[in-house]
Amino acid sequence: MDRPIRVVVAKPGLDGHDRGAKVVARALRDAGMEVIYTGLRQTPEQIVETAIQEDADVVAMSILSGAHNHLFPKVVKLLNEKGADDILIVGGGVIPEDDIPGLIEAGIAAIFTPGTPTSVTIDFIKNNLKRN
Amino acid sequence: MFDKEKIAQVKKATDNWNDTVIAKTIAKFPERKPEFKTSSDIEIKRVYTPADVEDMDYERDLSYPGEYPYTRGVQPTMYRGKSWTMRQYAGFATAEESNKRYKYLLEQGQTGLSVAFDLPTQIGYDSDHPLSEGEVGKVGVAIDSLKDMEVLFDGIPLDKVSTSMTINAPASVLLAMYIAVAEKQGVTPEKLSGTIQNDILKEYIARGTYIFPVEPSMRLITNIFEYCSKNVPKWNTISISGYHIREAGSSAAQEVAFTLADGIAYVEAAIKAGLDVDEFAPRLSFFFNAHNDLLEEVAKFRAARRLWAKIMKDRFKAKSTKSMMLRFHTQTGGSTLTAQQPDNNIVRVAIQTLAAVLGGTQSLHTNSKDEALALPTEDSVRIALRTQQIVENESGVTETIDPLAGSYYVENLTNNIENMASEYIRKIDELGGAARAIEKGYVQQEIQDSAYRYQMEIEKGERVIVGMNKFKVEEAAPKGLLRVDPIVGELQARKLADLRSTRDNAKVDAALEALKKAAQGEENLMPFILDAVRVYGTLGEICGVLREVFGEYQQTVIL
Amino acid sequence: MDIKAGLLNGDKRACARLISLIENEDAQAVELLKELYSMTGNARVIGITGPPGAGKSTVTDKLAKLLRKRNKKVGIIAVDPTSPFTGGAILGDRVRMSDLNTDPGVFIRSMGTRGALGGLSKAANAAVKVLDIFGMDYIFIETVGVGQSEVDIVKLADTVVMVMVPGLGDDIQAIKAGIMEIGDVFAVNKSDRDGAERTATEIEVMLDFNRGAAYRPPVVNIIAKDNNNIDKLMEAIDDHYEYMQNSGNYKIRKRNSLKTEIIDIFKYNVVKSIEQKSENTNIIDQLVELALDKSIDPYTAALRLLKELRSTES
Structure with missing residues (x-):
């Protein structure tokens, strides 16, 4: 694929810790992707609308408040309802290992916890896109 | 502080050492890295000598503990007199649970309380606000009204502890609630000690x-400065x-x-x-x-x-x-x-x-x-x-x-x-x-x-982070982590519904209306917020009035 | 996905996908635009430009909200620069438009400037057509007014709003050179700040120099974040549009921009076919070698390329 991959980097929920999201956004850009950055305090509805209007290949979300079990699956559900099931969804943040299987089950393709090198995230995205 | 001639000698000797001993050693055994730096990108030398502080003037630059410019500390005896305050930031889900944790920590020898609030509280939303969904009680205690605050400090004499509250945008509201709880305990404001973050x-x-734009936020902060200097003098x-x-x-x-x-x-x-x-x-x-x-x-x-x-x-x-x-x-x-x-x-x-x-x-x-x-x-x-x-x-x-x-x-x-x-x-x-x-x-x-x-x-x-990018091991997922019961949100919402049906709503409306008028003017808002808090106006209602008058801050994102 | 049906039925996904296909130079997209071209021409197109930090996104956000109150549908195309080194980009304009996101009558799309060759203005132009067909009443194109390619983009607009801000110092000088001229309406944002009056005066002075009497761009003081004077700004935009209609300048501008568009597409196609041809025959490299030897000059080389192209097309 020679077109740039388009990624929505979003901060759902109310926590304001965007260091990780911003570092990932920069790293994705440096890997040649087009990163649509949403800013803080995004509702699942806002994230889904952004992903659709931007025709994103990927939605990457970061949460550090512990609200991931609630908010991540909601984004997946809303995207599916809109027929946008060809978007790869990944998540990151302070997320306990125990919660990961449930999130994967809910349709999050991968969860990147603190300490994950950005190169791992980049490779995962490149290798797991749902469309060409 | 140093003798100029001595410094010159040291410089010369250091150069000599670098040119002979070090040059020879490095030729055989190179150092680990071409350059050594601190986090602030300050280059770290191989060794430091008096020549690196040659302009230092002891009285001017260091002086004594408790003396200007306080380089050595702000108190004259520091930890020889009294240890630092050991203050663990803690707040869990509901006021009841947090109250238990505080009592436990005080028993364990902790000397000050530190309150962590959940995100809806920090952003001025009640627990039943749509944006609070999934966040209630997650990173700290949920406080919607004076009712919650009364439970939070139940059985803890507020004239005996110092309390630090990590609260910023709605700091004036939480401080007002603290003052109101103290009133109910019979403790007057000038006896209260503690800190609000308020930054x-x-x-x-x-x-x-954040909630409000810069100017009204700065006004709220200076309102607190002014109010406390007169009424709560020991408060940081x-x-x-x-x-x-x-x-x-x-x-x-x-x-x-x-x-x-x-x-x-x-x-x-x-x-x-x-x-x-x-x-x-x-x-x-x-x-x-x-x-x-x-x-x-x-x-x-x-x-x-x-x-x-x-x-x-x-x-x-x-x-x-x-x-x-x-x-x-x-x-x-x-x-x-x-x-x-x-x-x-x-x-x-x-x-x-x-x-x-x-x-x-x-x-x-x-x-x-x-x-x-x-x-x-x-x-x-x-x-x-x-x-x-x-x-x-x-x-x-x-x-x-x-x-x-x-x-x-x-x-x-x-x-x-x-x-x-x-x-x-x-x-x-x-x-x-x-x-x-x-x-x-x-x-x-x-x-x-x-x-x-x-x-x-x-x-x-x-940069090596041990266990993360070097010295790694296969490890099993950790067990026994604390998790917050997802029904906390419902619990808080029920408490709120209860409160709204039992309090004197006419009084609340009047207090909120008075606050709104004051916000549109120039007055110090603290007394108005206190009035609203005392009649059980909620955090979300109070911040809502201020949002209406002040608007909300828009973040600047530059990547 | 049936893009055509979706586009005509108000499906945002279809609209979004078509814009992607255009950006990716997909042949299917061109065919669709050919087919639906007659449906364009109903939207008012407003360009928003100005130096970095002037508050363009906030201005766009507030204008869009005003139009939504008047029940108008609004499309927004926000352009940010692509890194020439990695081909990646950070598109951050939506941050300022968060609460427009979920409004069913609004469609926001971020675009990176991507490659050279006027490719962006071509893509932006096509994206405007898509939003036009999609039924938007107003379409905003927002770009940083720093380079020629950005200027080319906003030139597509019926009205160009130049957003300025006090305290930019030397930036104003940089903007002046060749770019200020395209402003039809000037907005001095953050006009409660020190130096706002000076900025407005500087613009007026510049306008004194640059224009004849027929139309003088108005200078509107606004504070976008407080929604202050946004209605005045909209009025100025409408006034300009009306003037353009009444004076006949609108037709002239449309004619000019169509001419530019046709020539751009033509140039693009020519270059593209030469590149494609060269992929097989290496003809460009061969000509380069010859010119390096001085056995041919670049002028003759270019003519020979053109001949090559014609011979394959006939």
Whole structure:
């Protein structure tokens, strides 16, 4: 694929810790992707609308408040309802290992916890896109 | 301080040593890296000598503990007199649970309370607001009204404890609730001691729990300064925070620079509001991070104290020495903890504790080893507290004051950090002050550049994080993490519905209307907020009125 | 996905996908635009430009909200620069438009400037057509007014709003050179700040120099974040549009921009076919070698390329 991959980097929920999201956004850009950055305090509805209007290949979300079990699956559900099931969804943040299987089950393709090198995230995205 | 001839001799001898012994050694055994640097990008020399501090004047630059410019500490006897306050930040889900935890911590020998609020509370939404969904009780206690606050401090005599509340945008509302609870206990406001964070600028920079735009936020802050100087004199009205700036990825020097630049903005705002500098400045306190680079951290604390003293004396013409003293709380660095091999975090926290203590902190929170994974359990909180107690009682570093003073390296680093911070402050002044520099995204951009550089250093292996990018092991997922019951949100919502149907709603409406009028005018808002709180107006209702009048802050994103 | 049906039925996904296909130079997209071209021409196109930090996104956000109150549908195309080194980009304009996101009558799309060759203005132009067909009443194109390619983009607009801000210092000078001229309406944002009056005066002085009498761009003081004078700004935009209609200048502008568009597409196709041809025959490299030897000059080389192209097309 020679077109740039388009990624929505979003901060759902109310926590304001965007260091990780911003570092990932920069790293994705440096890997040649087009990163649509949403800013803080995004509702699942806002994230889904952004992903659709931007025709994103990927939605990457970061949460550090512990609200991931609630908010991540909601984004997946809303995207599916809109027929946008060809978007790869990944998540990151302070997320306990125990919660990961449930999130994967809910349709999050991968969860990147603190300490994950950005190169791992980049490779995962490149290798797991749902469309060409 | 040093004899000029002696210094010349030392310089010559050092050159000689580098040219002969070192040149020969390096030729055979090269050093580990081509250059050695601190987090602030300060180059570290092989060895430091008197020549690196040749301009130091002991009386002028260091002086004695409790004496200007306070490089060596703000109290004359420091930890020989009294240990620092061990203050663990804690708050869990509901007021009932948190109350239990506070009582436990007080029994364990903790000497001050620290309240963490959940995000809806920090952003001024009630628990039943749509945006609160999934967040209620997650990172701290949910407080919707005075009812919750009464439960939170039930059985804790507010004239006996000092309480630190991590609350910013709605700080005036939570402080009002605290005062109202005290009233019910029969404790008058002048007996209350504690701290509210109340530092909105760093919320815009790094932490993100802002509500209102810059101007009305600064007004709320100066309203608190004024109100407390008259009514709650022992209250620390602001904790100007570098902690979150560092967590967002800044260097040590940037932490000092941006924190003090914020401090300057608050002092300017208060003076502009007609307050006398020596009336409110003694109640300003600071909040810093402690990272692993032990000696740079110690130098950072010393540099911050000296620079602030000069700023208060020279720039703001403060007369009271209390206005010049930078008193600070420290928390060990959350971002330094790894999810991998979490037990290693105990060691990191111990080093950071040493840094804070050698740096002369007034109070300290030590992180628990599992905080990179979730909220800490009771066991890990105890280890964190024990870490402080070991440093206090067994390490010996508390027996003399500022023991690292006079180290050529530490003094040189202290100078370097002070100079770098001054340079940043000059640049921020040029941009029109901290608030303007933040609106332009300058401060955020500087921090993000540091954060990105740091991340890339780790990924390239130039910076080793033990257990994460080196010395890795296969490990099983940790068990027994604390989790918050998802029904807390429902519980709080039910309590709110109950409250709204039992309180005197006419009184609430009247109080909110009065607050609105006052907000549209110029009056101090604290008495109006207190009135609304007393009749059980909720946090969301009070902040809602202010949102209506003030609008909301729009973040500046520059990547 | 049936893009055509979706586009005509108000499906945002279809609209979004078509814009992607255009950006990716997909042949299917061109076919669809050919087919639906007659449906364009109903939207008012407003360009928003100005130096970095002037508050363009906030201005766009507030204007869009005003139009939504008047029940108009609004499309927004926000352009940010692509890194020439990595081909990546950070598109951050939506941050300022968060609460427009979920409004069913609003469609926001971020675009990177991507490659050279006027490719962006071509893509932006096509994206405007898509939003026009999609039924938007107003379409905003927002770009940083720093380079020629950005200027080319906003030139597509019926009305160009130049957003300025006090205290930019030397930036104003940089903007002046060749770019200020395209402003039909000037907005001085953050007009409560020191130096706002000076900025407005500087613009007026510049306007004194540059224009004849027929139409003088108005200078409107606004504070976008407080929604202050946004209605005045909209009025100025409407006035300009009306003037353009009444004076006949609208037709002239449309004619000019169509001419530019046709020539751009033509140039693009020519270059593209030569590149494609060269992929097989290496003809460009061969000509380069010859010119390096001085056995041919670049002028003749270019003519020979053109001949090559014709010979394959006939």
